Amino acid sequence: MHTPDPLTPDAADRVRVAVVGTGNIARFHVEALRSMPEDVEIVAAADVDPDNLERFTDRYGIADRYGDMDRMLREARPDLVHLCTPPGLHHGQAMACLSAGATALVEKPPALSLAELEDMAAAEGAQGPWVATLFQHRFGSGARRVRALVESGELGRPLVAVCHTHWFRDQAYFDAPWRGRWDTEGGGPTMGHGIHQMDLLLALLGDWTEVSAIARRQARTMETEDLSLGHVAFANGAVACFVNSVLSPREESYIRIDFERATVELRHLYGYGDNDWTLTPAPGYEEQARSAWAAGESGVSSGHSAQIAHVVAALRAKEPPPVTSAESLRTMRLLAGVYASAAQHRTVTPDELRRGAPFHSRMHEGGSPW
Numbered sequence: 612m613h614t615p616d617p618l619t620p621d622a623a624d625r626v627r628v629a630v631v632g633t634g635n636i637a638r639f640h641v642e643a644l645r646s647m648p649e650d651v652e653i654v655a656a657a658d659v660d661p662d663n664l665e666r667f668t669d670r671y672g673i674a675d676r677y678g679d680m681d682r683m684l685r686e687a688r689p690d691l692v693h694l695c696t697p698p699g700l701h702h703g704q705a706m707a708c709l710s711a712g713a714t715a716l717v718e719k720p721p722a723l724s725l726a727e728l729e730d731m732a733a734a735e736g737a738q739g740p741w742v743a744t745l746f747q748h749r750f751g752s753g754a755r756r757v758r759a760l761v762e763s764g765e766l767g768r769p770l771v772a773v774c775h776t777h778w779f780r781d782q783a784y785f786d787a788p789w790r791g792r793w794d795t796e797g798g799g800p801t802m803g804h805g806i807h808q809m810d811l812l813l814a815l816l817g818d819w820t821e822v823s824a825i826a827r828r829q830a831r832t833m834e835t836e837d838l839s840l841g842h843v844a845f846a847n848g849a850v851a852c853f854v855n856s857v858l859s860p861r862e863e864s865y866i867r868i869d870f871e872r873a874t875v876e877l878r879h880l881y882g883y884g885d886n887d888w889t890l891t892p893a894p895g896y897e898e899q900a901r902s903a904w905a906a907g908e909s910g911v912s913s914g915h916s917a918q919i920a921h922v923v924a925a926l927r928a929k930e931p932p933p934v935t936s937a938e939s940l941r942t943m944r945l946l947a948g949v950y951a952s953a954a955q956h957r958t959v960t961p962d963e964l965r966r967g968a969p970f971h972s973r974m975h976e977g978g979s980p981w
């Protein structure tokens with residue numbers, strides 16, 4: 612049961628945070644939270660695996676530990692719960708957090724389907740609690756700078772883009788019981804790996820209007836695809852091609868946008884800093900492009916810390932924390948469009964992916980078609 616700490620006079624102002632799921636990714640969350648002690652208090656952790664829970668809470672000095680998330684919600688009464696559990700649990704756990712009055716910050720993918728994520732969005736309150744998705748690559752200064760340039764038009768219109776996730780995951784990686792299965796991960800590299808770059812592409816270029824894709828299981832033994840690729844068109848007129856692969860021994864995450872007056876590129880792997888972005892001006896626009904680029908934000912690497920700082924600041928300001936459910940629904944709708952297009956061998960638009968339609972309540976229909 613929570614009892615206020617009389618030695619910490621500002622405790623009432625701090626965001627009370629709990630971490631649920633104490634496996635691989637949870638440490639990035641807790642390390643970010645520990646870097647902002649004036650803003651947050653880590654009140655509890657929960658996991659059904661007692662070994663993971665003990666190792667994690669011992670390491671980070673978290674006294675209140677629970678084997679059951681619902682009991683943790685009742686007793687620790689957090690304002691914010693970081694859901695670092697396998698994707699198949701996100702919907703049920705986020706709904707439980709919202710019912711208990713806590714905002715849920717959900718690791719990607721936020722749900723297994725559009726239907727699940729729409730449920731979660733519908734359960735939010737206008738004044739909170741809310742659902743936010745962890746998409747950390749939106750929050751480096753490079754991405755914010757490019758977004759500002761798209762909005763200001765200083766580099767001209769974005770015309771053509773490339774969005775590649777070439778990662779490598781061997782067969783042993785898919786031995787984890789929840790990976791590579793429709794009912795626990797929701798998809799393969801489209802939902803689990805390329806989702807980061809696909810989300811970043813959408814954050815930079817805005818609403819999408821149509822997608823055409825293929826998906827394959829080329830080399831891994833798993834239920835879902837191990838590769839998807841295709842092209843997507845945007846409301847602003849830009850078009851992009853994308854690859855989501857876990858089969859690529861030379862790993863790279865790559866985004867490129869050719870504007871009328873410059874090419875902007877990002878090359879990284881699992882996170883970027885300012886130096887991972889480059890600008891190549893078009894002939895005749897050297898000075899204009901370079902000064903527009905130099906005027907943008909700088910100094911922030913992408914990563915959990917960058918996003919979690921924004922989430923905590925939003926909660927303290929009583930505003931919906933990023934990435935909001937509306938924004939993550941747009942990304943999930945594109946991923947559903949990739950699966951729908953690949954399975955049906957045709958171009959798909961966002962309007963088709965509505966409640967009751969195929970690919971709305973799951974990312975696959977009638978087994979794996981490839």
Ligand SMILES: NC(=O)c1ccc[n+]([C@@H]2O[C@H](COP(=O)([O-])OP(=O)(O)OC[C@H]3O[C@@H](n4cnc5c(N)ncnc54)[C@H](O)[C@@H]3O)[C@@H](O)[C@H]2O)c1
Nearest residue numbers: 632633634635636658659660663695696697698718719720
């Ligand atoms: N943002 C990123 O860069 C990034 C990177 C890796 C993983 N992830 C995402 O983070 C999530 C977790 O991935 P992971 O690699 O840490 O997985 P993991 O298997 O290492 O850890 C999951 C933890 O959840 C616990 N758990 C399972 N059922 C539970 C329940 N009912 N209640 C409480 N705890 C429960 C497990 O015991 C385990 O400790 C996934 O959604 C994954 O896609 C995000």
